[in-house]
Amino acid sequence: MSAGDDPAPLGFGNRFTSHMVVARWTTEKGWGPAGLTGHRPLELPPTAMALHYGQAIFEGLKAYAAADGTLALFRPWFNAERFARSAARLAMPELPPQVFVAACETLARADADEVPRGQGQSLYLRPFMIAVEPNLGVRPSREYLFAVVASPVDHFFAGGGEAIDVWCPDGLIRAAPGGTGAAKCAGNYAGSLATKAEALANGCQEVLWLDALEHRWIEELGAMNFFCAVRTPDGETQLVTPALSDTILAGNIRDSLLRLAAGLGHRVTERPVALAELTADDSRVTEAFACGTAASVVPIGVIRTPRGRTLVGDGRPGKLTAALRDELAAVQYGRQHDAHGWMHPVPGVSLAPSP
């Protein structure tokens, strides 16, 4: 497809490729081989423990086709190591990171012909692990299933670079100190969905999550990390994001943007950000955005609470936001030198070069 053509919309996570990779673990035998099969329904006992007590974790990473015909995963080791930490938090067995990465490579290679190549498109890989032992006792399962499936996707927000409205609820929280907020587990998402519905009912696209204890500090946006640009009294623009904690998920894109911004010469600071810092009349916050694998970089235009509405900056996508999004996409789609060694070419794949 040549640049400028409008690709047919794929949406996000609605369609799946032909194959999947599956491996099983038991206490007696540990991990069995990770095998490639057709993408098809799983057979589970109705008492599979994941269905009752929620031992379920997942990852999300993308494979990008470059114009020269290479297919590359973006920082898969980051996801592999996070998957191991999520497993530990949910008392699940660790999948060795090299097995995780090899499984992603296997699936991306098998379905390389199904990687979409239009503007902003990619192959989203969804590795996950669930407890499958048939048992209703409340304890860690003794059997698990690991699988990777894949979905050809557009950017998560179809509108592209438009700024979104975000909803900051009273009272409801995503994560509390000592809880599972830093693990990528299914239950964190389940607990967020009623609030997401409340956001949509209030004309917003995502939830701005505040901390559990004081309900004052910004933590995340939906299932994305939060950033803002702050103009200092001496006229410098700093990039600011909340520091990682056990209530903030350590995003791959968060980490990547911190490094890209520093490389572009911006001051980057990890520190607490109060909601009031954005909503004050004399706010020095000029831009805000959220970031994650699915959506890349999403500008935040308006913050709504049950008490009112505040524009962030002039309400439009900011310059630094756009620069970071473009810089990241240039690396991911192979249009720019990969100075950090983030792109992980899938061995044995060469796609047709695109014009």
Ligand SMILES: *Cc1c(COP(=O)(O)O)cnc(C)c1O
């Ligand atoms: C997955 C996720 C993110 C983003 O992580 P990336 O690795 O950048 O995709 C941020 N917050 C939460 C809660 C998440 O689940």
